[in-house]
Amino acid sequence: MNSSDESLADILLKVHKNVSSGLLYAHNRINDNTSKTLESTSFLYALIELLNEKGILTIEELDERKKQVAERLVKRFVDSGIGLMYQDPEYDKYAFDQEADVDCESRLDTCKAVCCKLPFALSKQDVEEGIIRWEFGRPYLIAHGDDGYCVHLDRKTYKCTVRDHRTVPCRGFDCRNNKTWHVWDDYEKKILNSELEERIDRDNIKIYSSCVSNKSKD
Incomplete structure (x- = not known):
C-alpha cells in the first residue's frame, strides 16, 4: 500500500x-x-x-x-424496524469480567468463526466510541459484510481486527452451551450444528429485509 x-x-x-x-x-x-x-x-x-x-x-x-x-x-x-437498538442491560466492556473461556484458536478450522455472523445491538459505549461499525440502515446493529460476517473480521485468519475494543456480546459469548444459538452438536468432538449457519442467514435476511422495507415506505 x-x-x-x-x-x-x-x-x-x-x-x-x-x-x-x-x-x-x-x-x-x-x-x-x-x-x-x-x-x-x-x-x-x-x-x-x-x-x-x-x-x-x-x-x-x-x-x-x-x-x-x-x-x-x-x-x-x-x-417495525425503525427503533434504535442498544444493549440492555449495558456494561462497561473494558471492565467486563465475565468473558467466555473458549479455545477459539483450535476451533476456527471447523467453525469458521460462525459466531461472527450473529446479529446483535451495540452498546451506547460502542457507538459513542466510534470504533465498532454499525448498520446505518438499522441502528445500532453490528455491521456485517455481504458475506454475512462482521466487517471487523479478517476473512483469511478469522480473527477480530478490533479485538481490544470488541463488544460485550463478543467477549461474553460462550459457544459451548448457548441457549439461544446451538453452535455445537458435540463441543468436545468439534461437531458443528449443521443447521446453525442456515438459521443465522435466515434471521439476518429478516432483519435486513425489514430495513429495506421500511426504507421503501419513507
Whole structure:
C-alpha cells in the first residue's frame, strides 16, 4: 500500500466517523421525540380501553393500564424496524469480567468463526466510541459484510481486527452451551450444528429485509 492509498484510507475513515457522528445525533433526537410520542399514545390507548370497559376510572387504574399498553406499543415499534437498538442491560466492556473461556484458536478450522455472523445491538459505549461499525440502515446493529460476517473480521485468519475494543456480546459469548444459538452438536468432538449457519442467514435476511422495507415506505 503506497502513501496515496493510506491517505485515501484515512479520508474514508474520517468520512465514516463524521457520518456516524451525524447519524448518532439525528437518531438521538428522533428517539427522544419518539419516546415522548409513545408515552402520550400509551396514555390515550389506556384511557380508551378503560372508558370502553367501565364508566369510571382512577389515576392508579389509568397508570397501570398505560404500562400494559406501552409494552405492546414499544414491541410493535421495535418489530417495525425503525427503533434504535442498544444493549440492555449495558456494561462497561473494558471492565467486563465475565468473558467466555473458549479455545477459539483450535476451533476456527471447523467453525469458521460462525459466531461472527450473529446479529446483535451495540452498546451506547460502542457507538459513542466510534470504533465498532454499525448498520446505518438499522441502528445500532453490528455491521456485517455481504458475506454475512462482521466487517471487523479478517476473512483469511478469522480473527477480530478490533479485538481490544470488541463488544460485550463478543467477549461474553460462550459457544459451548448457548441457549439461544446451538453452535455445537458435540463441543468436545468439534461437531458443528449443521443447521446453525442456515438459521443465522435466515434471521439476518429478516432483519435486513425489514430495513429495506421500511426504507421503501419513507
